[in-house]
Amino acid sequence: MVSRIGKEIEISPVELASRMAKKAKINLASGSPDPKLIPVKDIQESYIEVIESYRDKAFSYPGAGGQEDLIREIENYLPFLGLRKGNNEIMVTSGAQHAMELLGKYFLENDVIAVENPTFIETFNALKLRSSVNIPINLDQNGLQIDQLKDILKIISIKLLYVIPNCHNPAGVVLSEDRRKELVELAEKYNFYIIEDDPYRPIAGKVPPPIKYFDKYGRVVYVSSFSKILAPGLRVGFILANKEIAEKIALIEQLDFSTSTINQYVISNLLKKGVITSRMEYIHDYYMKKLNILKDSLIDEGFNDFTRSECGFFQLIDLKKDSWKVFEEALKLGLSFVPASPFFLKGGETMARLSISVATEDEIKTGVKLLKKAISTQ
Amino acid sequence: MVSRIGKEIEISPVELASRMAKKAKINLASGSPDPKLIPVKDIQESYIEVIESYRDKAFSYPGAGGQEDLIREIENYLPFLGLRKGNNEIMVTSGAQHAMELLGKYFLENDVIAVENPTFIETFNALKLRSSVNIPINLDQNGLQIDQLKDILKIISIKLLYVIPNCHNPAGVVLSEDRRKELVELAEKYNFYIIEDDPYRPIAGKVPPPIKYFDKYGRVVYVSSFSKILAPGLRVGFILANKEIAEKIALIEQLDFSTSTINQYVISNLLKKGVITSRMEYIHDYYMKKLNILKDSLIDEGFNDFTRSECGFFQLIDLKKDSWKVFEEALKLGLSFVPASPFFLKGGETMARLSISVATEDEIKTGVKLLKKAISTQ
Structure with a gap:
C-alpha cells in the first residue's frame, strides 16, 4: 500500500542502541559532539x-x-x-x-x-x-x-x-x-x-x-x-x-x-x-586527547588487536564475542556502546563502536574496564 | 542517468514569476505573509x-x-x-x-x-x-x-x-x-x-x-x-x-x-x-481588510465575473486574455501578479492570481487600475 521507502524504513539500530544506552552511567555510545564544547x-x-x-x-x-x-x-x-x-x-x-x-x-x-x-x-x-x-x-x-x-x-x-x-x-x-x-x-x-x-x-x-x-x-x-x-x-x-x-x-x-x-x-x-x-585546532586537540586515552586504556586492558583510530569520535574494536550480547551485559554494569554489526554490510557481528565524544577521561578509563568485565561474562 | 525526480524537477513557474516580479513597484504576486506582521x-x-x-x-x-x-x-x-x-x-x-x-x-x-x-x-x-x-x-x-x-x-x-x-x-x-x-x-x-x-x-x-x-x-x-x-x-x-x-x-x-x-x-x-x-483574530482581520479592498477595487474596475475569495492572501480572476502576455505588460507598468496557468492541471491560461499579502491598501487599489490598463493593451 505504501512506497518502497515507506515499507523498508525502520528504526535505526544505532538510534535503538542509543535509546537503550540512555540509562547507562558511562556513555561510550553517543555520536553527538560533546555538549560542553557548544559555544x-x-x-x-x-x-x-x-x-x-x-x-x-x-x-x-x-x-x-x-x-x-x-x-x-x-x-x-x-x-x-x-x-x-x-x-x-x-x-x-x-x-x-x-x-x-x-x-x-x-x-x-x-x-x-x-x-x-x-x-x-x-x-x-x-x-x-x-x-x-x-x-x-x-x-x-x-x-x-x-x-x-x-x-x-x-x-x-x-x-x-x-x-x-x-x-x-x-x-x-x-x-x-x-x-x-x-x-x-x-x-x-x-x-x-x-x-x-x-x-x-x-x-x-x-x-x-x-x-x-x-x-x-x-x-x-x-x-x-x-x-x-x-x-x-x-x-x-x-x-x-x-x-x-x-x-x-x-x-x-x-x-x-x-x-x-x-x-x-x-x-x-x-x-x-x-x-x-578559530575553534578547529582546540576542538581537534580536545577530542584527540580523549581518543588517545581510549586507545591507551584498550591496550592497558589487553585489547591489542585493533586498527588504531586516527581522529574523530570513534574506535572500532573486535570483542570476539557477539557484540549485542556483550552490550546487554555492559548495560547492566552501567556502560553503553554501540554494537557495530548494523554498520557492516557483511560481517561485523563481534565488532563494537566505542565513542569518546561525550565521556570524560575518567569515564573512558572506567568504561574500558567495564567492557572487559562484560566480555568476560560471556 | 539520474532519478525521475532528478529528470523532472524544474524551476517552479511561481518562483520564476516572483523573481521577474521583484522589479515591479506594486507587488500583487507574493505568497509570503506581510513582513510587517512578523513579531x-x-x-x-x-x-x-x-x-x-x-x-x-x-x-x-x-x-x-x-x-x-x-x-x-x-x-x-x-x-x-x-x-x-x-x-x-x-x-x-x-x-x-x-x-x-x-x-x-x-x-x-x-x-x-x-x-x-x-x-x-x-x-x-x-x-x-x-x-x-x-x-x-x-x-x-x-x-x-x-x-x-x-x-x-x-x-x-x-x-x-x-x-x-x-x-x-x-x-x-x-x-x-x-x-x-x-x-x-x-x-x-x-x-x-x-x-x-x-x-x-x-x-x-x-x-x-x-x-x-x-x-x-x-x-x-x-x-x-x-x-x-x-x-x-x-x-x-x-x-x-x-x-x-x-x-x-x-x-x-x-x-x-x-x-x-x-x-x-x-x-x-x-x-x-x-x-x-493571541494573534489569530487580528491577523485575520488585517488580511481580510486588504482582501475586501481588492475585491471592491476589482468590482469598481469592472471585473465582476470572479468567484469571491473568502480569506487568505489570494483572489483568482479571469483576465480573458493570455495571462503571461498581460503579466509582461503589467511588469512594464510596475505591477506584478502571478499568471495562474501553472496552478491548473487543465485550463487556466487566462487566469491570474492576485495577492494582497504584502501590498498596502493604496497599492492594491492602484494595482487593480494598472491591471486593467495592462489588459486593455492586449
Missing part, C-alpha cells in the same frame, strides 16, 4: 545580532539553494577544509543528513552503488533505500581498500560510491592521499560519482586534502556539516558540487524547503566573526 | 529565553518526530484549529512543504492521485513527482466539486487526494462543511487517504472544522504550518495523523533530519506564552 554564548550573541540587523528578513522564506551571505562566507571557509570553489557551486542544506537525502533523490532509482564496509548506516540509508545493490568495499588502516574497488569496477558498473574520508564513522580511519587521487581517476574512467561525506574534517587536524580537491572532472560531490565543529541543532550544512548537480539539488531542495532562514544568517555571522575557524 | 521582538525574546533556559540542549541533535515540549504545546494548540488529538499522533516537520515531501515519500510510488484544479503547484510537486496520474477535480465557491470526485471514484481507484480546505491557494475558496464530512466517508468507502494541507487555518477566521475533525477512520493526514500566523523563516510545522502513519513519517524524517532543534524550542515557547494564538 552557547557566541551563538546567542549571534542570534541577537542577526535579528537586530535583519529584523523580519531573518524570518522570511529561505531562498532556494541558500542565503547569499552564507554562501559567500562558506566560500571563504573552504580553504580551512583544504578546498577551493573552482568551477563548483555551494548549495546550503539542513545539515549533512539532509544533503545525503537530496543527493539520493537526485541520483538514485534502484541503481547499483558501492560503499565502505563498515559505513555510517544512518546517513547511508538515504542512498540504500533508493538503490538495488550495495557493494561493500572493506576498509584498512588507510581507508577504503582501493584494490577491492578496482576488482569490482572491472566487472560491475556502479552509479556512485559513498565515502567518509576522515575520522571514519565507525572505523576512525583516514583515507590516504594516494587513494583519494586514484578514486577521482577511477570515477572518471568507470563513469561514476563519488559522494564524499566529510562531517569530521573541521575537527580532523592534519589530514590529506579532500577527494574533491583532486576532482578535475566534476565527479565528486562534497558534503560538509557544522554539527561537529559548532553544534548539531541549527541544522545547516552544505554541498560543493559541479554546477549542473548543484543547480538541480537546489531545485530538489524546494520539495522540502526545510533550511531555516535565521539559522543560515547565524552560521553566516559566526563564520564571518571567525568563531568557527 | 520580531517576541521571537527575539523567545530565542534569548530558550537559550538561557536550555543552554547546549537547545543546540543538540533534534530527536526523531519532534521535541517533546513542542508536541505537548501543539496538542494544546489543536483546539484553536478546530481539532483534537484523539487517537492521532503529532509529528513535527520543517514546515508544511517538508511535511508534504515526507508524505509523498511515504505514500507514493507512481500511483494515481486526485487533486483540486487549480492547486498550489509548489507544494503539490512533492506528490506529483511521485505519482503516475494526477486527476484534476474542479473547484467552485464551496471548494472541491465533490460530485466530480464521486464520478471519478466510481471508475478509478486513487491512492490519495490532496486538498487545501481553507483560503485556497490560488482560488481563495473555503470547502463547505458538508463536503468535508462527505470526503471522509468517500475516503473510507473507496480506500484512499486525504492529505489536508491547511496552512491558512490560523488566519482564516470562522471556517468549518478541518476534514480531519470528522475523520473516524484515520484516513486524513492534517498538515499545519506556523508560516502564516508567525513567520516562515523558522521552518517548523506539523502533521496530525493516525499512529501508524505518524510513526512511519517520524522514521522517514530521519533520512533528512532537517528540523532545527532550537527553532522547535522557540515555537514551543511562543505557543506556551500565547503569542501565536
Whole structure:
C-alpha cells in the first residue's frame, strides 16, 4: 500500500542502541559532539545580532539553494577544509543528513552503488533505500581498500560510491592521499560519482586534502556539516558540487524547503566573526586527547588487536564475542556502546563502536574496564 | 542517468514569476505573509529565553518526530484549529512543504492521485513527482466539486487526494462543511487517504472544522504550518495523523533530519506564552481588510465575473486574455501578479492570481487600475 521507502524504513539500530544506552552511567555510545564544547554564548550573541540587523528578513522564506551571505562566507571557509570553489557551486542544506537525502533523490532509482564496509548506516540509508545493490568495499588502516574497488569496477558498473574520508564513522580511519587521487581517476574512467561525506574534517587536524580537491572532472560531490565543529541543532550544512548537480539539488531542495532562514544568517555571522575557524585546532586537540586515552586504556586492558583510530569520535574494536550480547551485559554494569554489526554490510557481528565524544577521561578509563568485565561474562 | 525526480524537477513557474516580479513597484504576486506582521521582538525574546533556559540542549541533535515540549504545546494548540488529538499522533516537520515531501515519500510510488484544479503547484510537486496520474477535480465557491470526485471514484481507484480546505491557494475558496464530512466517508468507502494541507487555518477566521475533525477512520493526514500566523523563516510545522502513519513519517524524517532543534524550542515557547494564538483574530482581520479592498477595487474596475475569495492572501480572476502576455505588460507598468496557468492541471491560461499579502491598501487599489490598463493593451 505504501512506497518502497515507506515499507523498508525502520528504526535505526544505532538510534535503538542509543535509546537503550540512555540509562547507562558511562556513555561510550553517543555520536553527538560533546555538549560542553557548544559555544552557547557566541551563538546567542549571534542570534541577537542577526535579528537586530535583519529584523523580519531573518524570518522570511529561505531562498532556494541558500542565503547569499552564507554562501559567500562558506566560500571563504573552504580553504580551512583544504578546498577551493573552482568551477563548483555551494548549495546550503539542513545539515549533512539532509544533503545525503537530496543527493539520493537526485541520483538514485534502484541503481547499483558501492560503499565502505563498515559505513555510517544512518546517513547511508538515504542512498540504500533508493538503490538495488550495495557493494561493500572493506576498509584498512588507510581507508577504503582501493584494490577491492578496482576488482569490482572491472566487472560491475556502479552509479556512485559513498565515502567518509576522515575520522571514519565507525572505523576512525583516514583515507590516504594516494587513494583519494586514484578514486577521482577511477570515477572518471568507470563513469561514476563519488559522494564524499566529510562531517569530521573541521575537527580532523592534519589530514590529506579532500577527494574533491583532486576532482578535475566534476565527479565528486562534497558534503560538509557544522554539527561537529559548532553544534548539531541549527541544522545547516552544505554541498560543493559541479554546477549542473548543484543547480538541480537546489531545485530538489524546494520539495522540502526545510533550511531555516535565521539559522543560515547565524552560521553566516559566526563564520564571518571567525568563531568557527578559530575553534578547529582546540576542538581537534580536545577530542584527540580523549581518543588517545581510549586507545591507551584498550591496550592497558589487553585489547591489542585493533586498527588504531586516527581522529574523530570513534574506535572500532573486535570483542570476539557477539557484540549485542556483550552490550546487554555492559548495560547492566552501567556502560553503553554501540554494537557495530548494523554498520557492516557483511560481517561485523563481534565488532563494537566505542565513542569518546561525550565521556570524560575518567569515564573512558572506567568504561574500558567495564567492557572487559562484560566480555568476560560471556 | 539520474532519478525521475532528478529528470523532472524544474524551476517552479511561481518562483520564476516572483523573481521577474521583484522589479515591479506594486507587488500583487507574493505568497509570503506581510513582513510587517512578523513579531520580531517576541521571537527575539523567545530565542534569548530558550537559550538561557536550555543552554547546549537547545543546540543538540533534534530527536526523531519532534521535541517533546513542542508536541505537548501543539496538542494544546489543536483546539484553536478546530481539532483534537484523539487517537492521532503529532509529528513535527520543517514546515508544511517538508511535511508534504515526507508524505509523498511515504505514500507514493507512481500511483494515481486526485487533486483540486487549480492547486498550489509548489507544494503539490512533492506528490506529483511521485505519482503516475494526477486527476484534476474542479473547484467552485464551496471548494472541491465533490460530485466530480464521486464520478471519478466510481471508475478509478486513487491512492490519495490532496486538498487545501481553507483560503485556497490560488482560488481563495473555503470547502463547505458538508463536503468535508462527505470526503471522509468517500475516503473510507473507496480506500484512499486525504492529505489536508491547511496552512491558512490560523488566519482564516470562522471556517468549518478541518476534514480531519470528522475523520473516524484515520484516513486524513492534517498538515499545519506556523508560516502564516508567525513567520516562515523558522521552518517548523506539523502533521496530525493516525499512529501508524505518524510513526512511519517520524522514521522517514530521519533520512533528512532537517528540523532545527532550537527553532522547535522557540515555537514551543511562543505557543506556551500565547503569542501565536493571541494573534489569530487580528491577523485575520488585517488580511481580510486588504482582501475586501481588492475585491471592491476589482468590482469598481469592472471585473465582476470572479468567484469571491473568502480569506487568505489570494483572489483568482479571469483576465480573458493570455495571462503571461498581460503579466509582461503589467511588469512594464510596475505591477506584478502571478499568471495562474501553472496552478491548473487543465485550463487556466487566462487566469491570474492576485495577492494582497504584502501590498498596502493604496497599492492594491492602484494595482487593480494598472491591471486593467495592462489588459486593455492586449
